[in-house]
Amino acid sequence: NFSEYKQWYQRRVRGMKNVSSVASSIMSKYGWKEGQGLGKEEQGMASALQVEKTGRQRGVIVNESEERTKARIELSKQEEERKAKAAEVKKSLKQPSKVILLKNMVGPGEVDDDLEGETREECTKYGEVVQVVIYEIPSGVAAEEAVRIFVQFNRVESAVKAVVDLHNRFFGGRTVKCTFYPVEKFEALDLAPQPDEL
Secondary structure (H helix, E strand, O other), rough: HHHHHHHHHHHHHHHHHHHHHHHHHHHOOOOOOOOOOOOOOOOOOOOOOOEEEEEEOEEEEEEEEHHHHHHHHHHHHHHHHHHHHHHHHHHOOOOOOOOEEEEEEOOOOOOOOOHHHHHHHEEEEEEEEEEEEEEOOOOOOOOOHHEEEEEEEHHHHHHHHHHHHHOOOEEEEEEEEEEEEEEHHHHHHOOOHHHHOO
């Protein structure tokens, strides 16, 4: 029994030279391609582990710790961003209304005749749009706050879909901020930002 074990072990040690090709073929079986990382976001290992022979019957796994560390850091950043976005959306969903407020779609002085129609057309994907109102603050506020676009939907459910989909979406190189707006304030045309919003 000991001699069989010894022979098996010696074959295994000799086979360490070919371990990376064996590991590559196993990884390939599960969809890995040369240069890609494992995992849904391709954040995992980008190549098979290598075995470096250190003695007659010894080997050490040489890993890509630096590459894996970078990938892990990038993945954690993406996860933090996703959680932050989810928290923002969750916070805004606590007080839904039929009216949404879009900020940072365009900067000051960039409002044109097509903006209202384009906004209405985009928002009809979520439900029936009652009206779109664009309110531009002349001066004294940050560029992200200068143009406020209000969209009133026929149903609260449509507005919820719009907030979930439009918040943090990119439009013309800008990150759009989308929140609910109180219907009473909208109907009273109280559209200016409050001091705590600036």
